[in-house]
Amino acid sequence: MPIPLVNSVASWFLKKRFHQIELFLKYPYEVQNELLMNLLDLSKHTEFGQQYDFKSIRTYREFAARVPVSTYENYHHWIQRSRQGEQNLFWPKPIKWFAKSSGTTNTKSKFIPVSNAALEDCHYAAGKDLLCMYLNNNPNSELFNGKNLRLGGSKELYEENGTVFGDLSAILIDNMPFWAEFSSTPSNKVSLMSDWNTKMQAIVDETVNENVTSLAGVPSWMLVLLNQVLETSGQSNLLDIWPNLEVYFHGGVSFMPYVGQYKKIIPKKDFNYYETYNASEGFFAIQDQNNSNELLLMLDYGIFYEFIPMDTYGTSEEKIIPLHEVEKGKNYAMIITTNAGLWRYKIGDTVKFTCIDPYRIKVTGRTKHFINAFGEELIIENTEKALQNISKKMNFEISDYTVAPIFMKGNEKGAHEWLIEFKTPPEDLNYFTELLDNALKALNSDYEAKRYNNMTLNPPKINIARTGLFHDWLKRKNKLGGQHKVPRLSNSREFLEELFNLF
Numbered sequence: 001m002p003i004p005l006v007n008s009v010a011s012w013f014l015k016k017r018f019h020q021i022e023l024f025l026k027y028p029y030e031v032q033n034e035l036l037m038n039l040l041d042l043s044k045h046t047e048f049g050q051q052y053d054f055k056s057i058r059t060y061r062e063f064a065a066r067v068p069v070s071t072y073e074n075y076h077h078w079i080q081r082s083r084q085g086e087q088n089l090f091w092p093k094p095i096k097w098f099a100k101s102s103g104t105t106n107t108k109s110k111f112i113p114v115s116n117a118a119l120e121d122c123h124y125a126a127g128k129d130l131l132c133m134y135l136n137n138n139p140n141s142e143l144f145n146g147k148n149l150r151l152g153g154s155k156e157l158y159e160e161n162g163t164v165f166g167d168l169s170a171i172l173i174d175n176m177p178f179w180a181e182f183s184s185t186p187s188n189k190v191s192l193m194s195d196w197n198t199k200m201q202a203i204v205d206e207t208v209n210e211n212v213t214s215l216a217g218v219p220s221w222m223l224v225l226l227n228q229v230l231e232t233s234g235q236s237n238l239l240d241i242w243p244n245l246e247v248y249f250h251g252g253v254s255f256m257p258y259v260g261q262y263k264k265i266i267p268k269k270d271f272n273y274y275e276t277y278n279a280s281e282g283f284f285a286i287q288d289q290n291n292s293n294e295l296l297l298m299l300d301y302g303i304f305y306e307f308i309p310m311d312t313y314g315t316s317e318e319k320i321i322p323l324h325e326v327e328k329g330k331n332y333a334m335i336i337t338t339n340a341g342l343w344r345y346k347i348g349d350t351v352k353f354t355c356i357d358p359y360r361i362k363v364t365g366r367t368k369h370f371i372n373a374f375g376e377e378l379i380i381e382n383t384e385k386a387l388q389n390i391s392k393k394m395n396f397e398i399s400d401y402t403v404a405p406i407f408m409k410g411n412e413k414g415a416h417e418w419l420i421e422f423k424t425p426p427e428d429l430n431y432f433t434e435l436l437d438n439a440l441k442a443l444n445s446d447y448e449a450k451r452y453n454n455m456t457l458n459p460p461k462i463n464i465a466r467t468g469l470f471h472d473w474l475k476r477k478n479k480l481g482g483q484h485k486v487p488r489l490s491n492s493r494e495f496l497e498e499l500f501n502l503f
Contacts (some may be wrong), residue, residue: 386443
């Protein structure tokens with residue numbers, strides 16, 4: 001199909017979809033409330049729905065008062081029964097698929113239910129919306145003139161008791177319509193290879209001679225792949241290999257630490273970067289503007305949202321609020337109710353609203369990934385932004401890092417200990433440490449107060465990791481590729497000590 005015709009067809013779909021998007025932009029509370037009532041009505045005859053008498057719930061307040069907030073641990077017994085083949089437990093339709101996710105805070109595997117509704121009305125709908133928004137913002141795009149290089153998980157799918165589990169990306173690829181493979185590279189066969197290192201070279205071999213116009217995948221792992229593409233081809237930048245490359249769709253981890261490295265290997269001023277926010281539990285938000293770091297919260301994907309202000313999280317004053325009560329600039333833990341049968345589920349992510357008309361967010365971290373050993377309340381957004389800020393003053397590139405507290409002993413004050421694997425190390429580590437410390441003070445007043453005159457915290461301690469250390473740590477844990485990521489911040493020294501043992 002000629003590109004102008006493809007874009008015209010996409011434009012037609014775009015206009016049709018934009019009417020629906022405008023509906024939730026204009027009436028966000030009504031759309032969310034109707035969605036919640038529909039989920040309750042659909043599930044009133046499930047075992048879960050009967051336990052909490054869904055059929056008598058008429059308002060959000062009744063729902064919030066009656067149905068408890070849950071974590072995976074609370075939900076585990078329901079999911080285990082569902083994986084044994086029992087149906088109509090927490091969702092009225094059969095659930096065949098379970099996205100296996102080990103997360104980064106727990107070695108125990110999680111099996112997140114993925115219903116057909118979640119596939120069609122959430123994950124695949126988001127993929128279409130992402131393309132529509134991109135084409136709307138870039139009418140001269142030649143995206144469909146070439147292929148999308150996708151980099152998903154590295155696990156195969158496994159069947160037990162009539163249900164199937166594996167990486168979400170593998171589930172999505174396995175359920176895609178047959179025509180979708182024609183616009184993507186590598187082939188499904190290569191995409192679903194289980195051995196990560198073999199798979200990487202196979203992807204390079206399949207894609208290096210394709211006309212790749214877009215990239216999609218987690219920034220850290222995509223960078224590994226792209227560097228391997230450059231090494232195999234002998235070229236210095238990707239435009240020498242794929243001259244029509246125009247956009248990178250990314251998500252999964254913060255893009256901040258990798259921006260400089262991507263701009264170096266894709267030296268194109270008008271190249272586009274589009275961020276998404278999705279997880280095994282659902283697809284939540286999409287960047288809807290060029291050159292933006294804000295994500296539009298999608299309110300009609302079968303997901304009902306609630307939020308916990310992080311200044312009350314885990315305390316006796318913890319409160320849970322619906323979307324219409326959130327405030328701009330505040331940090332919240334997110335709770336979701338979904339069309340795969342997760343009810344008031346703590347997903348473990350934290351977000352900040354950058355705008356409330358429409359609702360746009362930035363992902364700020366994880367509820368378990370922060371350091372507050374001394375009252376400093378350091379979050380991932382702080383460390384990522386600090387590194388980005390000082391990179392403008394010093395020439396360095398980071399591959400990976402993690403941070404943990406050094407706890408007080410006797411009269412010894414505490415500190416933060418960093419382990420950083422540099423791709424390009426700074427020339428002066430002491431100056432780097434000073435700049436990083438000052439950047440964190442500027443971004444976080446609690447950290448600044450604890451660092452004042454070394455009152456509670458000493459200056460940060462920086463350790464340089466050997467090349468490949470984080471890769472080896474992930475490999476040892478069988479977490480290479482896909483959505484697996486290094487925990488950036490931890491309130492304990494568990495991850496840091498494990499890494500030190502591999503020095």
